[in-house]
Amino acid sequence: AQSVTQLDSQVPVFEEAPVELRCNYSSSVSVYLFWYVQYPNQGLQLLLKYLSGSTLVKGINGFEAEFNKSQTSFHLRKPSVHISDTAEYFCAVSGNTGFQKLVFGTGTRLLVSP
Amino acid sequence: DTEVTQTPKHLVMGMTNKKSLKCEQHMGHRAMYWYKQKAKKPPELMFVYSYEKLSINESVPSRFSPECPNSSLLNLHLHALQPEDSALYLCASSQPRRGNTEAFFGQGTRLTVV
Numbered sequence: 001a002q003s004v005t006q007l008d009s010q011v012p013v014f015e016e017a018p019v020e021l022r023c024n025y026s027s028s029v030s031v032y033l034f035w036y037v038q039y040p041n042q043g044l045q046l047l048l049k050y051l052s053g054s055t056l057v058k059g060i061n062g063f064e065a066e067f068n069k070s071q072t073s074f075h076l077r078k079p080s081v082h083i084s085d086t087a088e089y090f091c092a093v094s095g096n097t098g099f100q101k102l103v104f105g106t107g108t109r110l111l112v113s114p
Numbered sequence: 115d116t117e118v119t120q121t122p123k124h125l126v127m128g129m130t131n132k133k134s135l136k137c138e139q140h141m142g143h144r145a146m147y148w149y150k151q152k153a154k155k156p157p158e159l160m161f162v163y164s165y166e167k168l169s170i171n172e173s174v175p176s177r178f179s180p181e182c183p184n185s186s187l188l189n190l191h192l193h194a195l196q197p198e199d200s201a202l203y204l205c206a207s208s209q210p211r212r213g214n215t216e217a218f219f220g221q222g223t224r225l226t227v228v
Contacts, residue, residue, distance in 0.1 A: 034216070043118075043204055044157070044219040090156055100145065100208040100217035101170065104156035 002027040002093045006105035013112055015083055021076040021108045023065075023091030033074040034092040034102065035065055044090065050074060061085070086112045117141075118220035120205050126226045129195060135223045137188040137205030145169075145210035146188040147217065148180060151202040163188060164210045195227045 003026045013019045025031060032051050036044040048059025055067040065076045074091060091105040118139045127133045137146065145164045149157035162170035163182040177199075179191040188205055202224050206217040 036219075041224070043120075043221040044206075046216055046218075049216055100147065100206065100215060101159060101162065102149075102157070102217060104158075107154075107156055 002029075002031055002095060002103050004091050004093050004103060004105035006091055006108050008108045009106065010109045010111060013081055013110065015112055015114050016080045018079050019077065019081050019085075019110065021089050021091075021110065023074045023076065023105060025072050025074060025091075025093045027072075027093060027095070029095055031093045031095060033065075033067060034094070035059065035063070035074075035076050036090045036092060036104075037061075038088045038090065038107075040087075047076070047089075081110070081112045083112050083114065085110055118205055118207055118218050120203075120220035120223050122223060123221065124224045124226075126228060127192065127195065128228055129197070131195075132191070132193045134192065135190040135203055135205075135225075137190075137207075137220055138186055139207040139218070140186055141207060141218065142185075143207035143209055143218075144185055145208045146182060147206040147208075148188070148190055149204040149206065149219075151204060151222070153201075157204055161190075192225075195225075197227045200226045 005024045034049045035047040047063050048057045050057050050067045058064045063078050088107045090107050092102040121136045148160040151157040160174045161180045166182045177194050181189040202222045204222045205220045208217040209215045
Protein backbone atom coordinates (compact mmCIF):
# COMPACT_ATOMS: atom_id res chain seq x y z
CA ALA A 1 0.00 0.00 0.00
CA GLN A 2 1.10 3.54 -0.66
CA SER A 3 0.74 6.60 1.52
CA VAL A 4 1.70 10.26 1.38
CA THR A 5 2.52 12.64 4.20
CA GLN A 6 2.34 16.39 3.90
CA LEU A 7 3.53 17.66 7.24
CA ASP A 8 2.66 21.32 6.70
CA SER A 9 -1.07 22.02 6.72
CA GLN A 10 -0.49 25.68 5.96
CA VAL A 11 2.47 27.67 4.64
CA PRO A 12 2.31 31.47 4.78
CA VAL A 13 4.74 33.36 2.57
CA PHE A 14 5.20 36.84 1.21
CA GLU A 15 4.86 37.61 -2.47
CA GLU A 16 8.08 37.12 -4.50
CA ALA A 17 9.61 34.95 -1.75
CA PRO A 18 10.67 31.34 -2.45
CA VAL A 19 8.61 28.47 -1.11
CA GLU A 20 8.98 24.74 -0.53
CA LEU A 21 6.07 22.44 0.17
CA ARG A 22 7.11 19.12 1.65
CA CYS A 23 5.90 15.69 0.66
CA ASN A 24 7.09 12.28 1.85
CA TYR A 25 5.77 9.01 0.52
CA SER A 26 5.77 5.40 1.58
CA SER A 27 5.55 2.47 -0.78
CA SER A 28 6.88 -1.04 -1.11
CA VAL A 29 6.84 -0.87 -4.91
CA SER A 30 7.90 1.66 -7.50
CA VAL A 31 5.58 4.61 -7.64
CA TYR A 32 4.54 7.56 -9.66
CA LEU A 33 4.38 10.90 -7.85
CA PHE A 34 2.27 13.95 -8.59
CA TRP A 35 1.56 17.43 -7.35
CA TYR A 36 -1.91 18.86 -7.92
CA VAL A 37 -3.22 22.36 -7.19
CA GLN A 38 -6.79 23.15 -6.22
CA TYR A 39 -8.12 26.70 -6.28
CA PRO A 40 -11.24 27.48 -4.21
CA ASN A 41 -14.36 25.73 -5.51
CA GLN A 42 -12.41 24.20 -8.37
CA GLY A 43 -11.27 20.76 -9.46
CA LEU A 44 -7.68 19.56 -9.41
CA GLN A 45 -5.04 20.70 -11.88
CA LEU A 46 -1.82 18.76 -12.40
CA LEU A 47 1.29 20.83 -11.68
CA LEU A 48 3.90 18.18 -12.39
CA LYS A 49 4.62 14.48 -12.22
CA TYR A 50 7.50 12.09 -11.68
CA LEU A 51 7.29 8.81 -13.55
CA SER A 52 10.95 7.92 -14.11
CA GLY A 53 14.19 9.42 -15.39
CA SER A 54 15.50 12.78 -14.24
CA THR A 55 14.82 13.40 -10.59
CA LEU A 56 14.25 17.13 -11.12
CA VAL A 57 10.85 17.67 -12.63
CA LYS A 58 9.64 20.97 -13.98
CA GLY A 59 5.96 21.78 -14.12
CA ILE A 60 3.57 24.56 -14.96
CA ASN A 61 3.47 28.04 -13.42
CA GLY A 62 7.18 27.97 -12.54
CA PHE A 63 6.96 25.06 -10.09
CA GLU A 64 9.48 22.25 -9.87
CA ALA A 65 9.97 19.22 -7.66
CA GLU A 66 12.81 16.87 -6.87
CA PHE A 67 12.37 13.15 -6.40
CA ASN A 68 14.65 11.78 -3.70
CA LYS A 69 14.42 8.02 -3.43
CA SER A 70 16.72 7.65 -0.42
CA GLN A 71 14.68 10.15 1.58
CA THR A 72 11.36 9.08 0.00
CA SER A 73 10.56 12.71 -0.65
CA PHE A 74 9.08 14.73 -3.48
CA HIS A 75 9.18 18.35 -2.33
CA LEU A 76 7.62 21.12 -4.42
CA ARG A 77 9.45 24.40 -4.90
CA LYS A 78 8.97 27.76 -6.53
CA PRO A 79 11.67 30.46 -6.49
CA SER A 80 9.25 33.40 -6.41
CA VAL A 81 5.55 33.12 -5.58
CA HIS A 82 2.66 35.31 -6.68
CA ILE A 83 -0.56 36.19 -4.95
CA SER A 84 -2.33 34.01 -7.51
CA ASP A 85 -0.46 30.94 -6.21
CA THR A 86 -2.65 31.00 -3.10
CA ALA A 87 -4.37 27.61 -3.21
CA GLU A 88 -4.40 24.09 -1.78
CA TYR A 89 -1.61 21.83 -2.96
CA PHE A 90 -1.90 18.05 -2.87
CA CYS A 91 0.90 15.56 -3.26
CA ALA A 92 -0.28 12.20 -4.60
CA VAL A 93 1.11 8.76 -5.33
CA SER A 94 -0.06 5.96 -7.55
CA GLY A 95 1.32 2.48 -8.07
CA ASN A 96 2.63 0.90 -11.22
CA THR A 97 -0.73 -0.28 -12.47
CA GLY A 98 -2.86 0.66 -15.40
CA PHE A 99 -5.01 2.93 -13.30
CA GLN A 100 -4.48 6.37 -11.84
CA LYS A 101 -5.53 5.12 -8.42
CA LEU A 102 -4.27 8.20 -6.68
CA VAL A 103 -3.65 8.36 -2.95
CA PHE A 104 -3.50 11.95 -1.83
CA GLY A 105 -1.77 13.62 1.07
CA THR A 106 -3.80 15.81 3.39
CA GLY A 107 -2.87 18.94 1.48
CA THR A 108 -0.92 22.12 2.17
CA ARG A 109 -2.60 25.48 1.99
CA LEU A 110 -0.22 28.04 0.49
CA LEU A 111 -1.11 31.57 1.61
CA VAL A 112 0.69 34.30 -0.30
CA SER A 113 0.39 37.80 1.08
CA PRO A 114 1.60 41.13 -0.33
CA ASP B 115 -9.68 19.08 -25.99
CA THR B 116 -8.30 18.22 -22.55
CA GLU B 117 -11.47 18.84 -20.61
CA VAL B 118 -13.53 16.74 -18.30
CA THR B 119 -16.98 18.27 -17.98
CA GLN B 120 -19.19 17.66 -14.97
CA THR B 121 -22.83 18.61 -14.58
CA PRO B 122 -24.42 20.02 -12.60
CA LYS B 123 -21.91 22.26 -10.82
CA HIS B 124 -24.12 22.48 -7.75
CA LEU B 125 -26.86 20.16 -6.51
CA VAL B 126 -29.09 20.31 -3.47
CA MET B 127 -31.15 17.22 -2.78
CA GLY B 128 -33.35 15.83 -0.04
CA MET B 129 -32.67 12.52 1.61
CA THR B 130 -35.53 10.86 -0.27
CA ASN B 131 -34.59 12.21 -3.70
CA LYS B 132 -32.99 10.40 -6.61
CA LYS B 133 -30.50 12.38 -8.64
CA SER B 134 -27.60 11.77 -11.01
CA LEU B 135 -24.21 13.36 -11.54
CA LYS B 136 -22.80 13.36 -15.05
CA CYS B 137 -19.27 13.40 -16.38
CA GLU B 138 -18.09 13.58 -19.98
CA GLN B 139 -14.69 13.51 -21.66
CA HIS B 140 -13.63 13.47 -25.31
CA MET B 141 -9.95 12.71 -24.92
CA GLY B 142 -10.36 9.06 -25.87
CA HIS B 143 -9.53 7.97 -22.34
CA ARG B 144 -10.72 4.49 -21.42
CA ALA B 145 -10.42 4.81 -17.62
CA MET B 146 -12.79 7.02 -15.66
CA TYR B 147 -12.99 7.70 -11.95
CA TRP B 148 -15.20 9.11 -9.24
CA TYR B 149 -13.58 10.76 -6.25
CA LYS B 150 -15.28 12.25 -3.19
CA GLN B 151 -13.81 15.25 -1.40
CA LYS B 152 -15.14 16.41 1.94
CA ALA B 153 -14.46 19.97 3.06
CA LYS B 154 -10.81 20.61 3.91
CA LYS B 155 -9.90 16.98 3.12
CA PRO B 156 -8.10 15.32 0.20
CA PRO B 157 -10.03 13.52 -2.53
CA GLU B 158 -10.79 9.86 -1.90
CA LEU B 159 -11.30 7.33 -4.64
CA MET B 160 -14.78 5.82 -4.95
CA PHE B 161 -14.94 3.96 -8.26
CA VAL B 162 -12.79 3.16 -11.28
CA TYR B 163 -14.11 2.11 -14.68
CA SER B 164 -11.78 0.65 -17.26
CA TYR B 165 -13.06 0.00 -20.79
CA GLU B 166 -16.58 0.66 -19.52
CA LYS B 167 -16.35 -2.06 -16.87
CA LEU B 168 -16.31 -1.43 -13.15
CA SER B 169 -12.80 -2.32 -12.01
CA ILE B 170 -12.59 -0.86 -8.53
CA ASN B 171 -15.26 -0.15 -5.92
CA GLU B 172 -13.68 1.20 -2.76
CA SER B 173 -16.40 -0.24 -0.50
CA VAL B 174 -18.77 2.58 -1.36
CA PRO B 175 -22.33 2.34 0.10
CA SER B 176 -24.96 1.11 -2.34
CA ARG B 177 -26.80 4.43 -2.22
CA PHE B 178 -24.11 5.50 -4.71
CA SER B 179 -24.50 3.66 -8.02
CA PRO B 180 -22.04 4.29 -10.85
CA GLU B 181 -22.74 3.73 -14.51
CA CYS B 182 -20.55 3.97 -17.60
CA PRO B 183 -22.87 3.88 -20.63
CA ASN B 184 -20.05 4.46 -23.14
CA SER B 185 -16.38 5.37 -23.28
CA SER B 186 -17.06 9.11 -22.99
CA LEU B 187 -19.67 9.20 -20.24
CA LEU B 188 -19.70 8.39 -16.56
CA ASN B 189 -22.70 8.79 -14.29
CA LEU B 190 -23.14 8.58 -10.56
CA HIS B 191 -26.70 7.80 -9.47
CA LEU B 192 -27.65 8.96 -6.00
CA HIS B 193 -30.51 7.64 -3.89
CA ALA B 194 -31.43 7.98 -0.22
CA LEU B 195 -28.33 9.95 0.65
CA GLN B 196 -27.46 11.19 4.09
CA PRO B 197 -26.36 14.72 5.09
CA GLU B 198 -22.84 13.37 5.65
CA ASP B 199 -22.66 12.58 1.93
CA SER B 200 -22.48 16.31 1.24
CA ALA B 201 -19.18 16.85 -0.54
CA LEU B 202 -17.47 17.83 -3.78
CA TYR B 203 -17.68 14.92 -6.24
CA LEU B 204 -14.86 14.88 -8.75
CA CYS B 205 -14.71 12.93 -11.97
CA ALA B 206 -11.42 12.13 -13.67
CA SER B 207 -10.21 10.26 -16.72
CA SER B 208 -6.95 8.77 -17.94
CA GLN B 209 -5.52 6.20 -20.27
CA PRO B 210 -5.52 2.79 -18.55
CA ARG B 211 -1.88 1.94 -19.13
CA ARG B 212 1.33 1.85 -17.17
CA GLY B 213 3.87 4.53 -17.73
CA ASN B 214 3.34 8.05 -18.96
CA THR B 215 -0.21 8.74 -17.99
CA GLU B 216 -1.98 11.31 -15.89
CA ALA B 217 -5.50 11.86 -14.65
CA PHE B 218 -7.48 14.86 -15.83
CA PHE B 219 -10.05 16.14 -13.36
CA GLY B 220 -13.33 17.91 -13.87
CA GLN B 221 -14.39 20.95 -11.88
CA GLY B 222 -16.59 18.85 -9.64
CA THR B 223 -20.20 18.83 -8.50
CA ARG B 224 -20.84 20.41 -5.12
CA LEU B 225 -23.51 18.23 -3.53
CA THR B 226 -25.55 19.29 -0.49
CA VAL B 227 -27.91 16.77 1.10
CA VAL B 228 -30.63 18.33 3.25
